[in-house]
Amino acid sequence: MDESRLPAPFLVNGLRRLVHDLNSTSPLLEHGLSGIPCGSTDLISFNDNSLQYCGEPIEKLVRECGFEEVIWLLLTGSRASEEQLADIQSIVADSAVIDPTAAEMLERIPLGARPLDVFPLSISLLSFFDPTPHDQSADATRSRVWRLLSQLPLMLAAGLGKPLRDGGLASSADLASLSWAGRLLYCLWDEPRLPTPAEDAAINAVMTCECLTEMRPACFAARFAGSTVNQIVAALQAAATLYVSQLRNDPFAWASELLWSFQGPSWAEAWWRRREGQAMPFGFSEDEGDPRPGLLKEVCRSLLGSHRRIVLEASACRLERILQQQGLFPTNDWVACRTMTLLNLPADRQALVVAMARLTGWAAQAIEQQNSGISLLPTLRYAPQDCRQELA
Secondary structure: OOHOOOOOOHHHHHEEEEEHHHHHOOHHHHHHHOOOOOOOOOOOOEEEEEEEEEEEHHHHHHEEEEEEEHHHHHHHHOOOOOOOOHHHHHHHHOOOOOHHHHHHHHHHOOOOOOHHHHHHHHHHHHHHHOOOOOOOHHHHHHHHHHHHHHHHHHHHHHOOOOOOOOOEEEOHHHHHHOHHHHHHHHHOOOOOOOOHHHHHHHHHHHHHHHOOOOOHHHHHHHHHHHHHOOOOOHHHHHHHHHHHOOOOOOEEEEEEEEHHOOOOOOHHHHHHOOEEEOOOOEEEEOOOOOHHHHHHHHHHOOOOHHHHHHHHHHHHHHHHHHHHHHOOOEEEHHHHHHHHHHOOHHHHHHHHHHHHHHHHHHHHHHHHHHHHHOOOOOOOOOOOHHHHHHHH
């Protein structure tokens, strides 16, 4: 037989190995965690265009509750009584003091640092001043979250150069009428005035709508840490670091600056037409089942009162109508950004508000995962010894 007509040995071996690999390769899903359930949650539920936090309709929470009540709901699973709410408001007010040393550290940060980068650093610094670092009980964990939420606005204010006195805001006595979210807005504002009741209610609505999301990377980081360590601060540090790292190109700042650049609805439409078919880079999706964007649109209408705000709102509405004709609908993040822009919140600080809101959600996710007893440690497949030798 003419051996020149036979296929080359290396080709035969290659085909045999290919057939073997095709027959033995596991489905792609087995090589990753995408789409694989890692547990279940009672914190948030989606049903027929409705959304609930711990069984409470989002519409009721946005229209009737301050963010303090939402925090209590997520951390305990039930609504707070009037007495419990009064107690927690008192605790938050009493805890709103930071050690001057921590504030001094933030004041030494280089001027070019992003405000958002102060967020995970502040969590880490505050952990050094925890009065009960070794108590990891459920009550101590929730108390630690409340303390962080009380102190972080002051830390952020210090990082932004706001004056502090005795570890608190210099005008703290004037803030008693504001909600916790309203005080956060005051800390992040450049304006030397207190938020109005409408502005206070608006920032509460933004934080309520932003505190829980589907399983995003920062949320998974919180659950992963909660499944492996009995330390809530570690979970929050992991989630905060991942959140900030993902926002290296801050989409909230981009969207806010875009909205302010429009001098009328026609400007918004012209900007979109100039994109010549390019996708909208942030804030729109094909899904319109989430009721939160609609709730925040109602809030936006409550903030009108100046020519500048009316122009911004009209421009945003025109852009949204154009995109809706293409089957794209505003997401919760987009309308939250629109609301914060109407509140005159600096563009580079809006992601901080979202981070502060999600801090509560991350804490609730970590606590729930920890209580479930489900480990989120995946298995890694290591190369066989003979393969490593071939590679060497």
